[in-house]
Amino acid sequence: xxxxxxxxxxxxxxxxxxxxxxxxxxxxxxxxxxxxxxxxxxxxxxxxxxxxxxxxxxxxxxxxxxxxxxxxxxxxxxxxxxxxxxxxxxxxxxxxxxxxxxxxxxxxxxxxxxxxxxxxxxxxxxxxxxxxxxxxxxxxxxxxxxxxxxxxxxxxxxxxxxxxxxxxxxxxxxxxxxxxxxxxxxxxxxxxxxxxxxxxxxxxxxxxxxxxxxxxxxxxxxxxxxxxxxxxxxxxxxxxxxxxxxxxxxxxxxxxxxxxxxxxx
Amino acid sequence: xxxxxxxxxxxxxxxxxxxxxxxxxxxxxxxxxxxxxxxxxxxxxxxxxxxxxxxxxxxxxxxxxxxxxxxxxxxxxxxxxxxxxxxxxxxxxxxxxxxxxxxxxxxxxxxxxxxxxxxxxxxxxxxxxxxxxxxxxxxxxxxxxxxxxxxxxxxxxxxxxxxxxxxxxxxxxxxxxxxxxxxxxxxxxxxxxxxxxxxxxxxxxxxxxxxxxxxxxxxxxxxxxxxxxxxxxxxxxxxxxxxxxxxxxxxxx
Amino acid sequence: xxxxxxxxxxxxxxxxxxxxxxxxxxxxxxxxxxxxxxxxxxxxxxxxxxxxxxxxxxxxxxxxxxxxxxxxxxxxxxxxxxxxxxxxxxxxxxxxxxxxxxxxxxxxxxxxxxxxxxxxxxxxxxxxxxxxxxxxxxxxxxxxxxxxxxxxxxxxxxxxxxxxxxxxxxxxxxxxxxxxxxxxxxxxxxxxxxxxxxxxxxxxxxxxxxxxxxxxxxxxxxxxxxxxxxxxxxxxxxxxxxxxxxxxxxxxxxxxxxxxxxxxxxxxxxxxxxxxxxxxxxxxxxxxxxxxxxxxxxxxxxxxxxxxxxxxxxxxxxxxxxxxxxxxxxxxxxxxxxxxxxxxxxxxxxxxxxxxxxxxxxxxxxx
Numbered sequence: 071x072x073x074x075x076x077x078x079x080x081x082x083x084x085x086x087x088x089x090x091x092x093x094x095x096x097x098x099x100x101x102x103x104x105x106x107x108x109x110x111x112x113x114x115x116x117x118x119x120x121x122x123x124x125x126x127x128x129x130x131x132x133x134x135x136x137x138x139x140x141x142x143x144x145x146x147x148x149x150x151x152x153x154x155x156x157x158x159x160x161x162x163x164x165x166x167x168x169x170x171x172x173x174x175x176x177x178x179x180x181x182x183x184x185x186x187x188x189x190x191x192x193x194x195x196x197x198x199x200x201x202x203x204x205x206x207x208x209x210x211x212x213x214x215x216x217x218x219x220x221x222x223x224x225x226x227x228x229x230x231x232x233x234x235x236x237x238x239x240x241x242x243x244x245x246x247x248x249x250x251x252x253x254x255x256x257x258x259x260x261x262x263x264x265x266x267x268x269x270x271x272x273x274x275x276x277x278x279x280x281x282x283x284x285x286x287x288x289x290x291x292x293x294x295x296x297x298x299x300x301x302x303x304x305x306x307x308x309x310x311x312x313x314x315x316x317x318x319x320x321x322x323x324x325x326x327x328x329x330x331x332x333x334x335x
Numbered sequence: 336x337x338x339x340x341x342x343x344x345x346x347x348x349x350x351x352x353x354x355x356x357x358x359x360x361x362x363x364x365x366x367x368x369x370x371x372x373x374x375x376x377x378x379x380x381x382x383x384x385x386x387x388x389x390x391x392x393x394x395x396x397x398x399x400x401x402x403x404x405x406x407x408x409x410x411x412x413x414x415x416x417x418x419x420x421x422x423x424x425x426x427x428x429x430x431x432x433x434x435x436x437x438x439x440x441x442x443x444x445x446x447x448x449x450x451x452x453x454x455x456x457x458x459x460x461x462x463x464x465x466x467x468x469x470x471x472x473x474x475x476x477x478x479x480x481x482x483x484x485x486x487x488x489x490x491x492x493x494x495x496x497x498x499x500x501x502x503x504x505x506x507x508x509x510x511x512x513x514x515x516x517x518x519x520x521x522x523x524x525x526x527x528x529x530x531x532x533x534x535x536x537x538x539x540x541x542x543x544x545x546x547x548x549x550x551x552x553x554x555x556x557x558x559x560x561x562x563x564x565x566x567x568x569x570x571x572x573x574x575x576x577x578x579x580x581x582x583x584x585x586x587x588x
Numbered sequence: 589x590x591x592x593x594x595x596x597x598x599x600x601x602x603x604x605x606x607x608x609x610x611x612x613x614x615x616x617x618x619x620x621x622x623x624x625x626x627x628x629x630x631x632x633x634x635x636x637x638x639x640x641x642x643x644x645x646x647x648x649x650x651x652x653x654x655x656x657x658x659x660x661x662x663x664x665x666x667x668x669x670x671x672x673x674x675x676x677x678x679x680x681x682x683x684x685x686x687x688x689x690x691x692x693x694x695x696x697x698x699x700x701x702x703x704x705x706x707x708x709x710x711x712x713x714x715x716x717x718x719x720x721x722x723x724x725x726x727x728x729x730x731x732x733x734x735x736x737x738x739x740x741x742x743x744x745x746x747x748x749x750x751x752x753x754x755x756x757x758x759x760x761x762x763x764x765x766x767x768x769x770x771x772x773x774x775x776x777x778x779x780x781x782x783x784x785x786x787x788x789x790x791x792x793x794x795x796x797x798x799x800x801x802x803x804x805x806x807x808x809x810x811x812x813x814x815x816x817x818x819x820x821x822x823x824x825x826x827x828x829x830x831x832x833x834x835x836x837x838x839x840x841x842x843x844x845x846x847x848x849x850x851x852x853x854x855x856x857x858x859x860x861x862x863x864x865x866x867x868x869x870x871x872x873x874x875x876x877x878x879x880x881x882x883x884x885x886x887x888x889x890x891x892x893x894x895x896x897x898x899x900x901x902x903x904x905x906x907x908x909x910x911x912x913x914x915x916x917x918x919x920x921x922x923x924x925x926x927x928x929x930x931x932x933x934x935x936x937x938x939x940x941x942x943x944x945x946x947x948x949x950x951x952x953x954x955x
Contacts, residue, residue: 093421261408300417305417313401483672486731505675
């Protein structure tokens with residue numbers, strides 16, 4: 071029942087692959103050269119020893135984790151509730167989920183700076199408060215789409231009613247019944263958020279915070295080869311994380327995994 | 336922020352700041368930004384659609400889909416310095432591809448091409464535009480039922496006729512909507528443009544950045560006015576997007 | 589219209605053999621149903637005929653011409669899918685005229701044909717509606733009109749009624765048959781619903797696990813099943829394991845009782861056979877235990893299942909259990925627990941020989 075692979079489709083895929091892979095390959099090659107005539111990993115070791123590398127990487131990673139945690143806590147119940155009780159609100163949610171794409175990070179910063187003028191000192195000084203709030207907004211589209219697909223793949227009403235008829239309260243239902251079934255969807259959203267936060271430069275830079283992308287930028291302004299190596303590392307880590315997710319999702323059950331690919335798609 | 340846009344240095348309410356937007360340098364910035372965004376939205380849309388369809392149609396090996404979608408997830412967020420770097424290494428003055436073409440007789444930079452220009456930016460922007468398009472249009476492509484294709488074929492239609500009468504019309508609302516999304520995405524891009532051109536190409540986000548960090552002018556209200564202008568453009572984009580979204584939902588079910 | 593032939597059609601998907609090389613020949617204007625459980629290969633066969641799939645070996649001939657390599661768009665067959673096949677961006681009318689547009693017909697001719705076909709399927713008034721505004725049954729009618737618009741040589745239907753409600757199904761299947769007879773178009777109809785197949789087909793091909801178990805008229809399939817699978821699959825059938833005792837009179841021994849079965853005459857004595865008795869042929873007489881007249885079984889009525897006009901009775905006797913269908917009024921007279929005598933007309937029972945021990949004869953792919 072499957073059609074033969076089309077030549078033109080393969081041609082396009084190869085062309086696309088070339089467009090996307092060549093710059094990465096060029097960067098990799100560049101990073102391995104280090105200005106010498108032979109290949110070496112010098113560029114990589116230069117920043118692996120740099121304490122700032124670890125600090126900024128860890129900071130960004132922490133920010134990502136916090137964003138993920140807050141997003142999930144905020145949005146899982148919300149999306150669940152919308153799916154359960156307010157299906158009419160879904161188009162509104164979809165429109166909302168697109169706002170972060172179109173509201174520029176720049177505007178966000180300007181706006182947020184205004185908002186936070188009144189906020190307590192400790193909130194602004196540490197990157198957690200300020201940036202995380204912004205990142206939650208920024209990654210909302212990805213989290214929302216993932217969760218939405220996950221909820222669509224399960225029969226929310228039936229599961230909830232079954233759980234309640236067996237005597238479970240809201241919290242138990244959410245924790246024991248709903249969450250395990252959307253685990254793959256939540257993971258998908260989490261990893262996409264990871265990509266967003268690990269790559270977000272504008273907000274952090276304008277607000278003068280030292281996150282990983284800011285660090286890469288700084289290195290890029292001074293040392294070309296390590297910066298190239300850094301780019302490769304950051305790209306690779308994020309991609310591997312996503313592929314890892316896919317395998318986790320596959321083990322979790324085909325239906326949910328398919329919803330995932332519908333989302334990640 | 337809204338308030339700030341309508342104030343001047345002295346704190347009085349005025350339209351002066353907003354009016355400044357229509358002056359040469361600033362208007363030019365909006366124009367360039369819009370042009371760049373439209374161009375990359377359109378090209379990103381077309382290529383994204385082609386790639387997404389190529390990956391999702393029957394007959395393509397099963398591994399292509401997850402590989403493409405995870406890659407797109409990462410690439411759509413790839414920007415700023417790393418991206419600029421990758422392209423400098425590829426198409427910069429001594430980039431890999433540039434040197435390759437030079438040895439083949441095609442001297443890009445002699446013919447006026449520069450990575451650090453409008454054209455160069457467009458090429459680089461596509462690196463995250465196309466993946467975004469892929470991510471957004473794939474569910475719509477999934478929604479194309481195989482029965483339609485088979486029924487069309489059964490009734491005598493060729494591949495091209497199927498696309499012309501059924502496939503593309505059904506996809507069109509999604510495609511247009513996605514392109515508007517891409518427009519917004521390009522319009523708001525800051526990091527990549529900054530890393531690549533350092534302001535050589537006149538774009539609104541760069542201008543705002545310059546104003547905010549006090550490099551050029553130290554007029555926060557101008558910055559806010561500029562940002563306000565961006566919001567207006569964005570709202571126009573959203574206003575175009577929403578009705579298209581609703582039309583999509585009607586068919587793909 | 590068209591004479592269709594399938595020769596040794598074979599299709600495998602990896603290790604799974606979907607079709608074991610089947611042979612079917614249809615007369616022009618014939619309505620043939622492919623009947624069988626899920627996974628039996630009937631849809632695979634239909635898709636091969638339509639051209640959406642290529643067989644591994646074998647040939648498909650229409651009017652003598654080999655169609656096996658012809659692409660689906662040039663086979664001149666009309667297909668009705670199970671669901672969701674109407675183009676969502678077009679109205680009913682536009683859907684129906686699609687094939688005509690492709691063929692380059694002018695607008696007035698198209699409009700006339702479309703109007704005629706929509707009338708034929710009873711949707712003359714709904715032409716301007718879009719698929720999402722039509723009910724399931726109406727959508728399938730439009731799909732039928734669309735397939736017929738191109739005046740195909742062969743009409744193919746892939747479980748077109750499965751997704752519809754019971755009442756609509758009965759109504760629509762009769763309309764499909766009526767239209768088919770009116771147009772005289774050769775038709776192949778895939779279904780898993782035996783009532784559907786038996787009620788509207790000229791012939792039925794029963795498939796199981798990629799093989800044709802039997803092809804025959806509905807009466808033949810029902811009354812004279814040729815394999816254990818068909819006997820089991822079509823309707824309900826009592827299977828009595830018996831041994832031939834007297835070939836001249838057609839007598840068999842079923843668990844100690846002697847029964848007369850006409851079709852046993854001439855078979856070797858001592859042969860193990862499977863006597864097939866339809867539930868509706870069993871007659872029940874009330875009677876005291878032990879005094880069963882010759883040729884009938886002493887049974888006890890174990891349960892009643894009310895089916896409307898008919899009540900299904902479960903009968904228990906020393907040799908095994910039987911199912912009998914009697915009219916509900918009759919059933920009221922013989923409640924659960926009654927001792928009765930069950931018999932059946934000797935001419936109505938059918939026979940299957942057993943090559944293996946009886947217990948292993950179920951559903952074997954041995955044929």
